[in-house]
Amino acid sequence: MAAVALLSSAALLTACAQEEELRPPRSVGEGAWYSSSKEERRGYCEAYRARDPQRPIHLPTYASAESEDEFADDFYEVLREKC
Template sequence: MKRAPVAVAALTLATLLAGCTGEEPATGEPTRSPAQAAWYESGERERREYCAAYDANDPQRPISLPAHQSDQTDEEFADDFYEVLKDRC
């Protein structure tokens, strides 16, 4: 009677180990743009500030862009971040 639970546990362990030793899946293109990444990395307070500036649409109160690392120019990043704000706010 005790053999069945032991056999099940051994089989489960063997299955888990086989899954862990498999090859890593190939990494493809990033799933987020630098602007989307900057949005998700920002805090809740920062997001509210971005949305408030976006909603105000006031040239006297421009949207402060988060720091970013990418091969985009500042203008390209700003355009992409504006699109993120348009979607999220």
């Protein structure tokens, strides 16, 4: 019985994670986050957590009508939320 509950919980968590990525992005920063690979996301989070000026976060390229500074602010907000 406990194994069934554990499997159900795991399936529910997986479905929620997939649903999150299926939603349209709330911002261009979030769109850039979701269009990045898992390896790129890991690198963004490592650089964000390090806060090392010698190892800056390399922002992804993403089509946007925002200025470079606005996009950077938006992407950093996503990093604050996701990392």
